Amino acid sequence: MKIIEIKEINKRINTNGNASFEVVEFRVDYTIDELSGYEYITIELNENNELVSNIDDNSIFSDEQKEVILKAVMNFHGKPLVRYTLLPFLKLNQRQKNIVNKVYEMLKNSEVYPSGMTKANKFYADNSHLISCRAPSRAFPYSELNACRTKKYVAKVLQYYNCKSVKTLLKHI
Helix, strand or coil: CEEEEEEEEEEEEEEECCEEEEEEEEEEEEEECCEEEEEEEEEEECCCCCEEEHHHHCCCCCHHHHHHHHHHHHHHHCCCCCEEECCCHHHCCHHHHHHHHHHHHHHHCCCCCCCCECCCCCECCCCCCCCCCCCCCCCCCHHHHHHHCCHHHHHHHHHHCCCCCHHHHHHCC
């Protein structure tokens, strides 16, 4: 087996309860005994921080070939996958609560709009700020705008970016 090319197709974060997992999809072009083909491979971390791949479900490859493909994909990706834990506001310590409250008040008193929103409350393509993958209304996502200005959202951002001060948190909002 020979790996010809690896391309990263998609990268997203799946949320399950209070945890978020980084999921990366790749296209792997390969040759086996003069036959060429390609395979779409998805890798992610499970609840136990173990690497899970859809290549394990594929019966056309031998165990040795699966290891070669997975090793090549991880070498191409370069960095380990990340698992995030999102804390509810009640579980934050007092210092984190103070930071969240300060940022919440600053957002509430300013005209700061989350990414994906314009001043006319129109939604555009950038939804990278969303931690949950809930799709907002196309015409007027007012609920999404309100959700982004709540303490719960700021607490998620605080934990998601592992910020310890208002200045570092403001860089991500």
